[in-house]
Amino acid sequence: MLTITGLNKTYPNHKRGLKDVTLTFTPGVTAIIGPSGAGKTTLLRSINRLITPESGTVVLGDQEIRTANAKALRRVRRQIGMIFQDYNLIEELAAIDNVLHGCLGAKSWLAGILGRYTAAEQERALRLLSEVGLADFATQRCADLSGGQKQRVGIARALMQEPQVILCDEPIASLDPASTQAVMTLLTDLAKRGLMIIVNLHQVDIARDYADHIVGVNHGQIVFDGPTSALDEVALAKIYHKEAVVTDA
Ligand SMILES: Nc1ncnc2c1ncn2[C@@H]1O[C@H](COP(=O)(O)OP(=O)(O)OP(=O)(O)O)[C@@H](O)[C@H]1O
Numbered sequence: 001m002l003t004i005t006g007l008n009k010t011y012p013n014h015k016r017g018l019k020d021v022t023l024t025f026t027p028g029v030t031a032i033i034g035p036s037g038a039g040k041t042t043l044l045r046s047i048n049r050l051i052t053p054e055s056g057t058v059v060l061g062d063q064e065i066r067t068a069n070a071k072a073l074r075r076v077r078r079q080i081g082m083i084f085q086d087y088n089l090i091e092e093l094a095a096i097d098n099v100l101h102g103c104l105g106a107k108s109w110l111a112g113i114l115g116r117y118t119a120a121e122q123e124r125a126l127r128l129l130s131e132v133g134l135a136d137f138a139t140q141r142c143a144d145l146s147g148g149q150k151q152r153v154g155i156a157r158a159l160m161q162e163p164q165v166i167l168c169d170e171p172i173a174s175l176d177p178a179s180t181q182a183v184m185t186l187l188t189d190l191a192k193r194g195l196m197i198i199v200n201l202h203q204v205d206i207a208r209d210y211a212d213h214i215v216g217v218n219h220g221q222i223v224f225d226g227p228t229s230a231l232d233e234v235a236l237a238k239i240y241h242k243e244a245v246v247t248d249a
């Protein structure tokens with residue numbers, strides 16, 4: 001379980017990223033929706049502390065993340081995979097090499113820098129590529145893959161670290177409908193295996209089709225938190241309301 005309590009983030013320019021956010025995530029797909037600038041990325045990146053909020057707690061298992069020391073942070077980050085809208089792959093490297101990078105966090109600095117991977121790691125990377133439907137593309141340069149294929153490499157790389165949680169920041173924003181369906185189906189399959197999939201989305205219909213749970217963010221605040229079936233017009237009006245529901249005062 002992943003629990004967020006009383007999380008606040010204000011950027012140096014006084015922009016409010018998050019305001020008193022309290023949420024609990026369980027295995028399944030949770031979609032985070034809300035207008036541009038609502039705080040979705042801030043929320044997602046606070047979970048693995050790519051952004052450090054100034055107060056509140058983020059607890060995965062028994063580890064508090066916001067105040068964790070460097071060693072504890074490294075350990076807990078292995079439990080949290082991430083995939084990105086622009087894939088964040090090394091384009092010049094083969095798909096399998098990108099997937100292998102997913103286990104760098106668990107390797108010594110030297111083994112990592114020398115690109116030394118065990119036979120077991122290489123087999124696992126190949127198996128994961130095959131699981132995401134890319135068995136035949138292992139040695140292909142990522143630069144030569146389609147957007148949908150790149151995102152599936154990104155998912156295989158995240159899985160390489162055997163995470164409990166996968167954070168996805170607009171993973172389908174650059175994809176066509178067929179690739180969107182492939183990526184979202186893959187994510188829902190992972191959720192059925194017990195992973196927590198937390199996905200920022202701009203498309204409400206995609207959230208409705210694939211998520212078990214929806215979190216609605218507006219002006220840094222949670223204005224909806226419930227099962228997908230409860231996302232009605234009233235909830236949507238609240239989430240996409242242009243004015244702050246509660247002022248920043
Ligand atoms: N590094 C930063 N410095 C200053 N302000 C920031 C920074 N990052 C985000 N913000 C501000 O924090 C607020 C929330 O931004 P965030 O990126 O989390 O929104 P978002 O919901 O992900 O938006 P989008 O849908 O456009 O990706 C916005 O007002 C944004 O301008």
Ligand SMILES: [Mg+2]
Pocket residue numbers: 040041042200
């Ligand atoms: Mg964003």
